[in-house]
Amino acid sequence: GENVEQHPSTLSVQEGDSAVIKCTYSDSASNYFPWYKQELGKGPQLIIDIRSNVGEKKDQRIAVTLNKTAKHFSLHITETQPEDSAVYFCAASRGGGSNYKLTFGKGTLLTVNP
Amino acid sequence: GAGVSQSPSNKVTEKGKDVELRCDPISGHTALYWYRQSLGQGLEFLIYFQGNSAPDKSGLPSDRFSAERTGGSVSTLTIQRTQQEDSAVYLCASRAGSTGGNYEQYFGPGTRLTVT
Numbered sequence: 001g002e003n004v005e006q007h008p009s010t011l012s013v014q015e016g017d018s019a020v021i022k023c024t025y026s027d028s029a030s031n032y033f034p035w036y037k038q039e040l041g042k043g044p045q046l047i048i049d050i051r052s053n054v055g056e057k058k059d060q061r062i063a064v065t066l067n068k069t070a071k072h073f074s075l076h077i078t079e080t081q082p083e084d085s086a087v088y089f090c091a092a093s094r095g096g097g098s099n100y101k102l103t104f105g106k107g108t109l110l111t112v113n114p
Numbered sequence: 115g116a117g118v119s120q121s122p123s124n125k126v127t128e129k130g131k132d133v134e135l136r137c138d139p140i141s142g143h144t145a146l147y148w149y150r151q152s153l154g155q156g157l158e159f160l161i162y163f164q165g166n167s168a169p170d171k172s173g174l175p176s177d178r179f180s181a182e183r184t185g186g187s188v189s190t191l192t193i194q195r196t197q198q199e200d201s202a203v204y205l206c207a208s209r210a211g212s213t214g215g216n217y218e219q220y221f222g223p224g225t226r227l228t229v230t
Contacts, residue, residue: 032217034217034219042223043118043205043224044157044205045221046218046221049217051217089157091157095217099164099170100145100162100219102157102219103159105156106156
């Protein structure tokens with residue numbers, strides 16, 4: 001089955017700096033890669049996703065890049081703000097071939113210091 | 115519009131008792147998932163429902179776990195004879211499903227289960 005590795009497990013940055021979280025996956029058939037943000041006591045919130053037919057996607061201060069050959073994808077947050085502090089999860093899915101089930105990384109605790 | 119809702123938000127139960135957790139998906143979403151989030155194992159898939167198709171139960175950890183989805187909407191996850199290792203946050207997600215490659219899953223706030 002799919003295996004998703006996520007690094008780092010914790011990340012501390014100063015407000016205004018950039019943050020980068022990286023994930024690798026094992027199943028070359030995976031074709032959908034979402035990122036979720038989870039705040040304390042809440043469910044995961046989808047913040048951005050990318051499909052395997054594109055290499056990069058951007059939405060305001062967040063962007064995701066995908067390297068299918070190397071089987072890794074990354075989340076980039078620019079101009080970080082204290083409200084970006086949360087746990088971030090990457091995930092991978094094979095789409096219809098696996099009922100769109102998500103396999104998650106272990107999460108990254110991002111702390112943005114004011 | 116309304117998102118995925120789950121109840122109860124917290125549940126404390128004694129070892130050996132049965133519990134039922136409820137999920138109301140986003141209106142119109144045909145696909146529904148249960149995941150479990152625990153400290154040691156992260157976020158794990160449990161079970162998947164799509165319309166009237168047979169559910170994908172491949173993630174259920176033991177036969178003490180079962181789930182049903184009535185009328186293609188509300189789902190209930192039942193854990194029988196609870197054990198301490200069942201303590202976790204149980205998350206429900208829904209997806210628009212049908213055709214067109216709708217991949218996005220939207221999660222509810224979860225039910226925190228504590229087995230004492």
